[in-house]
Amino acid sequence: MFYHSRMGCPYTVLLHQSTHEVPHQATRQAHQAFLRDGYVVLPSVFAADEVAAMRADADFILELIINSSLANERHSGRLDIRRQCDGTVVVRKIQPIADLGLDLARFAADDRLLGPMAAFMGDEPVLMEEKLNYKQPLPEIDGCGLFRLPQDDDRFPIHNDYAYYQHNDYPQAVISSAITIDECRADNGPILVFPGSHRRHVEHLRVRNGLEVPPGTVDLADAVPIHAPPGSVMFFHSCLIHTSEPNRSGQPRRLMIFSHFPKTAGIGFDIRNGPNRLRESPWEWRYQRLKAGGDYVDGFSLRAGA
Ligand SMILES: O=C(O)CCC(=O)C(=O)O
Numbered sequence: 001m002f003y004h005s006r007m008g009c010p011y012t013v014l015l016h017q018s019t020h021e022v023p024h025q026a027t028r029q030a031h032q033a034f035l036r037d038g039y040v041v042l043p044s045v046f047a048a049d050e051v052a053a054m055r056a057d058a059d060f061i062l063e064l065i066i067n068s069s070l071a072n073e074r075h076s077g078r079l080d081i082r083r084q085c086d087g088t089v090v091v092r093k094i095q096p097i098a099d100l101g102l103d104l105a106r107f108a109a110d111d112r113l114l115g116p117m118a119a120f121m122g123d124e125p126v127l128m129e130e131k132l133n134y135k136q137p138l139p140e141i142d143g144c145g146l147f148r149l150p151q152d153d154d155r156f157p158i159h160n161d162y163a164y165y166q167h168n169d170y171p172q173a174v175i176s177s178a179i180t181i182d183e184c185r186a187d188n189g190p191i192l193v194f195p196g197s198h199r200r201h202v203e204h205l206r207v208r209n210g211l212e213v214p215p216g217t218v219d220l221a222d223a224v225p226i227h228a229p230p231g232s233v234m235f236f237h238s239c240l241i242h243t244s245e246p247n248r249s250g251q252p253r254r255l256m257i258f259s260h261f262p263k264t265a266g267i268g269f270d271i272r273n274g275p276n277r278l279r280e281s282p283w284e285w286r287y288q289r290l291k292a293g294g295d296y297v298d299g300f301s302l303r304a305g306a
Helices: 025-039 046-073 104-108 111-121 162-168 275-294
Strands: 039-042 079-083 089-094 125-136 155-157 177-181 191-193 206-209 210-211 233-237 240-246 253-264
Touching: 025 039, 025 111, 025 233, 039 111, 046 079, 046 089, 046 104, 046 125, 104 253, 111 125, 111 177, 111 233, 111 253, 125 155, 155 210
Parallel strands: none
Antiparallel strands: 039 233, 079 089, 089 125, 125 253, 155 240, 177 233, 177 253, 191 240, 206 210
Protein backbone atom coordinates (compact mmCIF):
# COMPACT_ATOMS: atom_id res chain seq x y z
CA MET A 1 0.00 0.00 0.00
CA PHE A 2 1.17 3.51 -0.78
CA TYR A 3 0.57 6.93 0.57
CA HIS A 4 0.96 10.29 -1.02
CA SER A 5 0.98 13.85 0.18
CA ARG A 6 1.50 17.23 -1.45
CA MET A 7 4.32 15.97 -3.63
CA GLY A 8 1.96 13.43 -5.21
CA CYS A 9 3.38 10.32 -6.81
CA PRO A 10 7.13 11.03 -6.44
CA TYR A 11 6.57 10.95 -2.71
CA THR A 12 4.96 7.56 -2.76
CA VAL A 13 6.07 5.21 -0.04
CA LEU A 14 5.43 1.51 0.48
CA LEU A 15 3.24 1.24 3.55
CA HIS A 16 2.20 -2.38 3.74
CA GLN A 17 1.24 -5.24 1.48
CA SER A 18 -1.66 -7.28 2.69
CA THR A 19 -1.93 -7.08 6.46
CA HIS A 20 -3.73 -4.40 8.40
CA GLU A 21 -0.59 -3.68 10.41
CA VAL A 22 1.14 -0.43 9.45
CA PRO A 23 4.89 -0.92 9.90
CA HIS A 24 6.62 1.49 12.24
CA GLN A 25 8.83 3.10 9.59
CA ALA A 26 5.90 3.84 7.28
CA THR A 27 3.88 5.28 10.16
CA ARG A 28 6.81 7.56 10.94
CA GLN A 29 6.93 8.80 7.35
CA ALA A 30 3.17 9.31 7.27
CA HIS A 31 3.48 11.17 10.59
CA GLN A 32 6.15 13.47 9.14
CA ALA A 33 3.92 14.22 6.14
CA PHE A 34 0.99 14.89 8.49
CA LEU A 35 3.07 17.29 10.60
CA ARG A 36 4.45 19.11 7.56
CA ASP A 37 1.35 19.29 5.36
CA GLY A 38 -1.50 18.91 7.85
CA TYR A 39 -2.79 15.84 6.03
CA VAL A 40 -1.73 12.53 4.60
CA VAL A 41 -3.54 10.14 2.25
CA LEU A 42 -3.30 6.35 2.52
CA PRO A 43 -4.74 4.89 -0.71
CA SER A 44 -6.85 1.70 -0.79
CA VAL A 45 -6.76 0.95 2.93
CA PHE A 46 -10.15 -0.77 2.84
CA ALA A 47 -10.83 -3.75 0.57
CA ALA A 48 -13.56 -3.91 -2.09
CA ASP A 49 -15.94 -5.95 0.11
CA GLU A 50 -15.53 -3.42 2.93
CA VAL A 51 -16.25 -0.53 0.57
CA ALA A 52 -19.32 -2.44 -0.66
CA ALA A 53 -20.52 -2.69 2.95
CA MET A 54 -20.01 1.08 3.38
CA ARG A 55 -22.04 1.73 0.22
CA ALA A 56 -24.83 -0.56 1.42
CA ASP A 57 -24.99 1.35 4.74
CA ALA A 58 -24.87 4.69 2.90
CA ASP A 59 -27.83 3.69 0.68
CA PHE A 60 -29.78 2.30 3.63
CA ILE A 61 -29.27 5.47 5.68
CA LEU A 62 -30.22 7.74 2.79
CA GLU A 63 -33.45 5.84 2.08
CA LEU A 64 -34.24 5.69 5.81
CA ILE A 65 -33.82 9.41 6.31
CA ILE A 66 -35.80 10.44 3.22
CA ASN A 67 -38.63 7.96 3.90
CA SER A 68 -38.72 8.84 7.59
CA SER A 69 -39.03 12.51 6.62
CA LEU A 70 -41.85 11.71 4.18
CA ALA A 71 -43.71 9.47 6.65
CA ASN A 72 -43.49 12.06 9.43
CA GLU A 73 -44.05 15.02 7.09
CA ARG A 74 -41.02 16.55 8.77
CA HIS A 75 -37.53 17.36 7.40
CA SER A 76 -35.09 15.15 9.33
CA GLY A 77 -32.65 17.16 11.41
CA ARG A 78 -29.87 14.89 10.12
CA LEU A 79 -30.39 15.83 6.49
CA ASP A 80 -28.54 18.54 4.52
CA ILE A 81 -30.26 18.69 1.13
CA ARG A 82 -30.42 21.37 -1.62
CA ARG A 83 -32.07 22.19 -4.92
CA GLN A 84 -29.49 22.99 -7.58
CA CYS A 85 -30.09 25.62 -10.22
CA ASP A 86 -30.86 22.92 -12.84
CA GLY A 87 -33.75 21.79 -10.59
CA THR A 88 -32.15 18.57 -9.37
CA VAL A 89 -32.11 17.78 -5.66
CA VAL A 90 -28.77 16.86 -4.12
CA VAL A 91 -28.00 15.43 -0.68
CA ARG A 92 -24.92 17.14 0.61
CA LYS A 93 -24.59 15.46 3.99
CA ILE A 94 -26.27 13.27 6.62
CA GLN A 95 -25.03 13.72 10.20
CA PRO A 96 -24.81 11.87 12.53
CA ILE A 97 -24.94 8.33 11.16
CA ALA A 98 -23.10 5.89 13.46
CA ASP A 99 -26.35 4.94 15.21
CA LEU A 100 -27.94 3.99 11.88
CA GLY A 101 -25.42 1.73 10.13
CA LEU A 102 -23.55 -1.07 11.88
CA ASP A 103 -20.73 -1.40 9.37
CA LEU A 104 -20.02 2.32 9.24
CA ALA A 105 -20.14 2.42 13.04
CA ARG A 106 -17.60 -0.41 13.22
CA PHE A 107 -15.21 1.34 10.85
CA ALA A 108 -15.04 4.28 13.28
CA ALA A 109 -13.14 1.96 15.63
CA ASP A 110 -11.01 0.22 13.00
CA ASP A 111 -7.30 -0.11 13.77
CA ARG A 112 -6.45 1.16 10.31
CA LEU A 113 -7.87 4.51 11.40
CA LEU A 114 -7.03 4.38 15.10
CA GLY A 115 -3.43 3.17 14.65
CA PRO A 116 -2.12 6.06 12.53
CA MET A 117 -4.28 8.55 14.44
CA ALA A 118 -2.88 7.38 17.80
CA ALA A 119 0.63 7.87 16.41
CA PHE A 120 -0.20 11.34 15.06
CA MET A 121 -1.89 12.59 18.25
CA GLY A 122 0.29 10.68 20.73
CA ASP A 123 -2.82 9.62 22.62
CA GLU A 124 -5.80 7.32 22.40
CA PRO A 125 -8.29 8.61 19.77
CA VAL A 126 -11.92 8.83 20.91
CA LEU A 127 -14.77 9.36 18.44
CA MET A 128 -16.18 12.89 18.60
CA GLU A 129 -18.38 13.15 15.50
CA GLU A 130 -19.14 11.45 12.24
CA LYS A 131 -20.82 12.57 9.03
CA LEU A 132 -21.40 11.12 5.62
CA ASN A 133 -20.89 13.66 2.85
CA TYR A 134 -22.90 12.19 -0.03
CA LYS A 135 -22.82 14.81 -2.79
CA GLN A 136 -25.50 12.60 -4.28
CA PRO A 137 -28.11 13.71 -6.83
CA LEU A 138 -31.50 12.17 -6.05
CA PRO A 139 -34.20 10.71 -8.28
CA GLU A 140 -37.54 12.57 -8.23
CA ILE A 141 -39.20 12.52 -4.78
CA ASP A 142 -43.02 12.58 -4.49
CA GLY A 143 -43.92 14.87 -1.60
CA CYS A 144 -40.69 16.80 -1.93
CA GLY A 145 -42.53 19.95 -0.80
CA LEU A 146 -41.98 19.18 2.88
CA PHE A 147 -38.21 19.54 2.59
CA ARG A 148 -36.51 22.84 3.15
CA LEU A 149 -34.60 23.06 -0.12
CA PRO A 150 -32.31 26.07 -0.34
CA GLN A 151 -31.33 26.93 -3.89
CA ASP A 152 -27.69 25.94 -3.62
CA ASP A 153 -25.18 23.32 -4.67
CA ASP A 154 -23.15 20.73 -2.79
CA ARG A 155 -19.89 22.66 -2.48
CA PHE A 156 -18.21 23.19 0.90
CA PRO A 157 -16.83 26.67 1.71
CA ILE A 158 -13.08 27.25 2.16
CA HIS A 159 -12.68 26.57 5.87
CA ASN A 160 -11.02 24.58 8.58
CA ASP A 161 -12.98 22.42 11.01
CA TYR A 162 -11.52 24.13 14.08
CA ALA A 163 -13.52 27.24 13.13
CA TYR A 164 -16.56 25.17 14.18
CA TYR A 165 -14.95 23.28 17.07
CA GLN A 166 -13.66 26.37 18.88
CA HIS A 167 -17.21 27.46 19.72
CA ASN A 168 -17.49 24.33 21.88
CA ASP A 169 -13.93 24.53 23.26
CA TYR A 170 -12.83 21.38 21.40
CA PRO A 171 -9.05 21.23 20.97
CA GLN A 172 -7.07 21.75 17.78
CA ALA A 173 -5.66 18.26 18.39
CA VAL A 174 -8.82 16.70 16.88
CA ILE A 175 -7.94 14.63 13.79
CA SER A 176 -10.41 13.72 11.06
CA SER A 177 -10.22 10.69 8.81
CA ALA A 178 -12.08 10.84 5.51
CA ILE A 179 -12.74 7.48 3.83
CA THR A 180 -13.50 7.57 0.10
CA ILE A 181 -16.56 5.40 -0.48
CA ASP A 182 -16.46 6.35 -4.15
CA GLU A 183 -13.43 7.20 -6.23
CA CYS A 184 -12.62 10.92 -5.89
CA ARG A 185 -11.82 12.48 -9.26
CA ALA A 186 -11.56 15.87 -10.91
CA ASP A 187 -15.21 15.81 -12.05
CA ASN A 188 -16.95 14.80 -8.81
CA GLY A 189 -16.03 17.55 -6.38
CA PRO A 190 -13.06 16.04 -4.53
CA ILE A 191 -11.75 17.68 -1.36
CA LEU A 192 -9.16 20.36 -2.13
CA VAL A 193 -6.59 21.02 0.59
CA PHE A 194 -4.11 23.80 1.25
CA PRO A 195 -0.91 22.05 2.41
CA GLY A 196 0.70 23.62 5.48
CA SER A 197 -2.33 25.81 6.25
CA HIS A 198 -2.84 23.91 9.53
CA ARG A 199 0.02 25.77 11.20
CA ARG A 200 -2.07 28.86 11.93
CA HIS A 201 -5.77 29.16 12.63
CA VAL A 202 -7.45 32.17 11.00
CA GLU A 203 -10.78 33.53 12.17
CA HIS A 204 -13.59 32.78 9.71
CA LEU A 205 -16.46 34.80 8.31
CA ARG A 206 -20.06 33.55 8.22
CA VAL A 207 -21.19 32.89 4.63
CA ARG A 208 -24.40 31.49 3.16
CA ASN A 209 -23.56 27.84 3.74
CA GLY A 210 -21.26 27.89 6.75
CA LEU A 211 -17.98 29.50 7.78
CA GLU A 212 -15.28 30.65 5.38
CA VAL A 213 -11.78 32.09 5.66
CA PRO A 214 -11.55 35.79 4.75
CA PRO A 215 -10.86 36.52 1.07
CA GLY A 216 -7.13 36.43 0.29
CA THR A 217 -6.26 33.93 3.06
CA VAL A 218 -5.43 31.24 0.50
CA ASP A 219 -5.05 31.13 -3.26
CA LEU A 220 -7.15 28.47 -5.01
CA ALA A 221 -4.20 27.95 -7.38
CA ASP A 222 -2.34 26.39 -4.40
CA ALA A 223 -5.11 23.89 -3.61
CA VAL A 224 -4.23 20.20 -3.94
CA PRO A 225 -7.14 18.00 -5.08
CA ILE A 226 -7.34 14.70 -3.25
CA HIS A 227 -7.87 12.16 -6.01
CA ALA A 228 -8.03 8.67 -4.57
CA PRO A 229 -9.54 5.26 -5.27
CA PRO A 230 -12.43 3.93 -3.15
CA GLY A 231 -11.41 2.75 0.32
CA SER A 232 -8.63 5.33 0.74
CA VAL A 233 -8.21 7.40 3.91
CA MET A 234 -7.15 11.01 4.26
CA PHE A 235 -6.15 12.00 7.80
CA PHE A 236 -6.27 15.74 8.36
CA HIS A 237 -5.58 18.27 11.09
CA SER A 238 -8.47 20.36 12.45
CA CYS A 239 -6.78 23.58 11.28
CA LEU A 240 -6.11 22.37 7.72
CA ILE A 241 -7.94 24.68 5.31
CA HIS A 242 -9.94 22.72 2.78
CA THR A 243 -12.90 23.09 0.45
CA SER A 244 -14.68 21.29 -2.35
CA GLU A 245 -16.49 22.33 -5.50
CA PRO A 246 -19.78 20.91 -6.75
CA ASN A 247 -19.98 17.32 -7.93
CA ARG A 248 -20.65 17.54 -11.67
CA SER A 249 -20.52 13.81 -12.44
CA GLY A 250 -24.19 12.95 -11.89
CA GLN A 251 -23.05 10.11 -9.60
CA PRO A 252 -22.61 10.10 -5.81
CA ARG A 253 -19.27 11.17 -4.35
CA ARG A 254 -19.51 9.75 -0.86
CA LEU A 255 -16.95 10.52 1.81
CA MET A 256 -17.28 9.10 5.33
CA ILE A 257 -15.66 11.49 7.78
CA PHE A 258 -14.89 10.53 11.38
CA SER A 259 -13.35 13.02 13.82
CA HIS A 260 -11.53 11.78 16.91
CA PHE A 261 -10.18 13.70 19.90
CA PRO A 262 -7.23 12.72 22.12
CA LYS A 263 -8.55 10.96 25.22
CA THR A 264 -6.73 13.34 27.57
CA ALA A 265 -8.84 16.21 26.18
CA GLY A 266 -11.63 14.72 28.32
CA ILE A 267 -14.51 15.74 26.04
CA GLY A 268 -17.85 14.27 27.15
CA PHE A 269 -19.25 11.21 25.41
CA ASP A 270 -21.09 12.06 22.13
CA ILE A 271 -21.45 15.61 23.32
CA ARG A 272 -21.39 17.01 19.78
CA ASN A 273 -23.96 14.84 18.00
CA GLY A 274 -25.80 13.18 20.91
CA PRO A 275 -28.57 15.81 21.19
CA ASN A 276 -29.38 15.49 17.48
CA ARG A 277 -29.49 11.69 17.70
CA LEU A 278 -31.91 11.96 20.65
CA ARG A 279 -34.13 14.43 18.79
CA GLU A 280 -34.26 12.41 15.59
CA SER A 281 -34.46 8.83 16.83
CA PRO A 282 -38.14 8.88 18.01
CA TRP A 283 -39.21 10.15 14.58
CA GLU A 284 -37.29 7.35 12.88
CA TRP A 285 -38.96 4.79 15.16
CA ARG A 286 -42.33 6.35 14.45
CA TYR A 287 -41.67 5.87 10.73
CA GLN A 288 -40.70 2.21 11.32
CA ARG A 289 -43.90 1.64 13.29
CA LEU A 290 -46.08 3.31 10.63
CA LYS A 291 -44.42 1.13 8.00
CA ALA A 292 -44.70 -2.09 10.04
CA GLY A 293 -48.39 -1.34 10.71
CA GLY A 294 -49.08 -0.79 7.01
CA ASP A 295 -49.87 2.91 7.56
CA TYR A 296 -46.95 4.10 5.47
CA VAL A 297 -45.44 2.63 2.32
CA ASP A 298 -41.97 3.83 1.33
CA GLY A 299 -42.35 6.59 -1.21
CA PHE A 300 -38.66 6.90 -1.98
CA SER A 301 -36.21 4.40 -3.38
CA LEU A 302 -32.73 4.89 -4.77
CA ARG A 303 -33.56 2.18 -7.30
CA ALA A 304 -36.49 4.16 -8.73
CA GLY A 305 -35.71 5.03 -12.34
CA ALA A 306 -32.44 3.05 -12.16
O1 LIG B 1 -16.98 16.47 1.57
C1 LIG B 1 -16.36 17.45 1.14
O2 LIG B 1 -16.17 17.63 -0.05
C2 LIG B 1 -15.79 18.49 2.08
C3 LIG B 1 -16.11 18.19 3.48
C4 LIG B 1 -15.85 19.30 4.42
O3 LIG B 1 -15.22 20.27 4.11
C5 LIG B 1 -16.36 19.18 5.76
O4 LIG B 1 -17.22 18.32 6.02
O5 LIG B 1 -15.92 19.96 6.63
